[in-house]
Structure formats: structure tokens, C-alpha cells
Amino acid sequence: MGRSINGTDTLDAFDGQLNGLLSTVQEANTATQEAVVALERACFRYAGGYGVRDITLDLPAGAIFGLLGPNGAGKSTILSLAAGSRAPQEGAVRVLGSSLAEKGNDRLRARVGVLFQDTSLDPLMSVRETLWLHGRLFGLAAGDLHARIGELLVLIGLSDRSSDAIGALSGGMQRRLELARAILHWPDLLLLDEPTLALDPDSKVALWQLLQSVNAQGTALLVATNDVAEAERYCHTVAFLDAGRLVRSGTPAELKRGLRRDSVRVEWADPPDAIEGTLSAWEGVGSVTRAGPHLHATVDDASVFVPRLFAFAQGGIRAVQIHESTLEDAYFQAVRHPFAPNGRE
């Protein structure tokens, strides 16, 4: 995230206002309604090890809740627990006041929408057929469904492609269609697993704007993502996950509290012992975290800190990265290792 002024600033300002408005709506909803998803000390173990362990979290009604962590952190497992496709081996998971995994609770699914990480469209079906099948499965009457499909096709910008086969659509269009399918039945809760994975930047923004409009209508969003910038920009609340555990959660602002303006990452061949304490004592330096040869510090002004660090190190520093502090830095501080989207090395 650079500090330079560029053409996207106007857009950012607009989105900032939009986010403020949506946050107000969300806070109003939160104040009046109970948690949409509640995990209480939930554990799920696969044959190869824990998917999640001892997770407790509440998704307030109307919120956009981000599950942030690298691959293997437990995000998808939490989503599958919330979707009812898996039941916790220990602890409890309640969705909209009941457990989806309970037998005979199928009707509760009518209030939940799911957007899977991988494409889940049949290339032999057309856009309209895809939505029609989903609507019928969710019990929408033919007349209502026809109107709803028309409305959604306008919403996702595919009105003129409704008869096209899925295979003829771009990746971004397919993702928007999947989103339209997930919200076709007006769910109270939308579960999204890496919704913008493999999308180009424009498609990502377009999809998030759709998601924000869905959320503005009262649907709570539980989003698994390993895109830190997206989580910071769009989620009202974010939970940091690492190796199946919830490390910290809060609003992006809360999570970033304590971070200084600049973030400095240093790769240092052989830093002295207790380097964290030494650097923390310097003026203008906030928290300092070390993970092997990687050192992470948030500082008031990198242009003052970095020359002082080089003078102190007297060689041995291999690389330095400077950027404005983001949620990724808060993740590093909380989890005590760098954020690696594809999992820890």
C-alpha cells in the first residue's frame, strides 16, 4: 500500500464512504440481533491432523466476518462446519440458532448460501439453467424464480449472456454467476471460500462490490480468505487463524492498533540475541517480532529507522522491505511468523 497520490484516490474515497455507511448498517443490525454463526470450542480432526481446534467465535448478524490465514490454517474447515457438511467432534457450532449438522435440519439450509473455493458450475448448462436448477432446489415458485433470475442477471451483468453455456464465460463472469446462485434464495448467511481467488483486479473489485450490496441488504458474510488487503478493506471483523487455532480477532482497526505508521521487514543473516529488545528500546520503534532470520518492526518513520539499523548491523542484512503498516503486519505480530498465503514453509 503506497503513499503516493494517484488516480485511484477518488475511488478509494468513495469506497471509504460506502464502507462507513455499510458499517453503520452493520452496527445497527448487530445491536438488535444475535450471532448468525457461533462456534464454541469447536474441534475437527482429519485423518492427518487437526483442521481446527478449540475455536470460539461469533459472527454477528449483518456483519462481514473474515477468516484470515494461510492455506491449512483451518478457514475452509470452519466454513464446512458452518455449512453443516461437517459436525464438530468436540464443542458446538450453531448457525442461525440451530445446528445445521443435526439430522432433520435440512430446511435451515434454505437460509444459508455457499460460494465454494473451486468452480462448481456444469459447463454443459447455460447461465439461466444454472440459476433455475438452484432456485427449484431451494423451493422458489416458478413465477418468483423467473423474476429473481432476471433481477440477478442484471445485477451480475450477464443479462445478455443468459443462454450462453457456462464454458463460454470468463472466470470473472463464472464467479459472479456462482455468487448470484448463492444469493438466489435470499440467504441470511453467506459462506464464501476464497471468493476472489484467481480473479483479475477489476473482477475482484466488482465481486466485492456485489458482496457489499448483498451485505447491505442484511445478509451476514463469513469469508475465508488469504488476501490480507481484501480482509482489511472489506471485512468488518477479521479473525487471524494459524494451524487450526484462532490467534486473534477484531475489527481491522483494532487488530492494527499498536502498529506504527511504517512496517519494516528485514532479512538478517545472523542477528544478535535479544535483538527484539534492543530495537524496541529505540525511539520511534513499536513492536518488533523475530522469526528465524526474519525481523519485523513497525516504526514511526522508516527513513530514520533503516539507516540506523544498517549502521547497527554492520553488514549481515540481506534484504529490507518497507511499506505502510497493514493488517498483514498485525498478523505477523500476532502469529509471530510472516504471512505466507500458500502455507508456512
Added chain:
Amino acid sequence: MTTRAISATAATAEHSPVRRRSGPLAGAVIACWALLCRDLRVVLRSRSQLYSSLLLPLMLLAVLGIGISDGLEPSSSVIRDGDYVSYLAAGMIALTALFSSTFSSASFYRDRDSGMLRTVLASPHSPRTIFLGKALAAIVIGSVQALVLLAVAVVIPGIDLDWQYGWLGGFGMVIAAVLLLNLLLSGFALVVATRIRTMQGFHLVMNLVLFPLFFLSGAFFPLGDLPGWLYVIGLANPLSYAVDALQVAAYAADTRGFIGPAIDFAVLGGLAVVLFTLGLKRSPQVI
């Protein structure tokens, strides 16, 4: 389309109420019907599947039927006047159902791999309802294709079908036999598909089990003329009862030399229900 255009449209979308159909049973019926329609559409678009299910039995009927009729002139208590083509017709109807049902059931794997199955299983229906809907599609597709082959056989001049119960009665029996056979095959396919993870494994099991059974079903040669031990194996083969029912209904002039329709339908119906129940008892983890 720009991202701003999407946002502007999104903001105007109304969160209007929906009228939903009441009752889980009505919902399940609608879901099964929707899945049936969807699978039918997909099969109609998969031309290769459609043609191959019909072409192989027709080719066998023409090549094997004429070849054996003219080349070997078989004589048997069941095959009339060495007319092997007419005798073979009933077996080829069963073979068409076998092919079609296997292909349709394999769509389970295609749907799983494309992610479609995961999506429909996230709907407010039990996995049983979803698999029932897909099995119904397989039954309808297999039955329609088998009846198309019958229609083709009827219009081929060289094929002489006796319709001992009259055209209407015989045709009714053929429909019943074809439906029960497809029910049985779909039930078996469901049992296999819910237990075997790969499509290759599924086809391997289907081929290993069904094709040897088909050869010993009376489709290619009358069971009654076989040695005792082979005849007993033939009687233990569920497909024998489907082929027998089809032969009795369409080809045979009387029931001599055949198992008989009462036993055929009792065995087919009983087994179909058992296999279908077994198949629906277990659903795989796909999400």
C-alpha cells in the same frame, strides 16, 4: 461493463419476499423433478453418450444377429427357424438399458468433479433426495433409450416379434421390465458410486460385474439349452430375469423354455428395491 456499473445496479436491487412451496415432501418432489430435467438436458447435449448407447446394440443386432442366423443357422427349442436376429432383439434392449444406465450413473462422478454435486447437496434436501433425483434421471434415460431400440427393432423388416400377450399387453410388459431393469441397474450403480471414489474404479466394477452377468443372462443364447451348472449360474443372475421378461413379452410365441413373467417381475422388483435401498443408505462426503 465497469465495476461502477455493477455497483450502481446492485444498489437498486430489491430484497423482495419469496413465496416458497410448503412442505418438505412437495419440496423433495420438485427437487427430484428439477434434477431429472437437468440430467436429461445434459444427456441430450452429450451426443456421444446418446449415440454410443444405441449404436453398439444396433450394430450387434445387425452384425452378430445376421452373421449367426445366416452363418450358423442355430436350432434350439427357443430360437425359431434359425432366426437369431429376432431372438437377439430382446437382449439388445437390455444391453441398451445397461449401457445407458451405466453412463448416466457415471454422471455422479462428473458432477462431483465439476463441483455441481457439492452445490446441490448444500440445498435444503437430504442427500437421499438428491441421489433419488439423479437415479430417477438415470432410470428415465435408460428406459427411453431401451424403448427407442425396441421401436427400431419393430420397424426392421427382418425381425419377427410374436407379442404373445397382444401388442398392448406385450408393450406394457416391456415397459415394466425395462423400468425394473433400470431401477435395478441404477440401484447397483448407486451402491458402487457411493463406495468407490474414482470414475475409473466405478467403470471397472461395472464392467467386471455387469458384462459377464450380461453374457450369462440369456441375451445371446437360451439358458435352457446350457449344461446344468451353467444354467444354475444363469438362474442366479438378476439380468437373466430382465432378458427373460423381455423375450417373453415381445419375442416368444409362448412361455415354454422361459422362466416366466411372474417369477421375472417378482425377482426384478425385489432386487431393485433392495439395491436401491442399499444405494440410498449411504451418501459420500463430497463437501
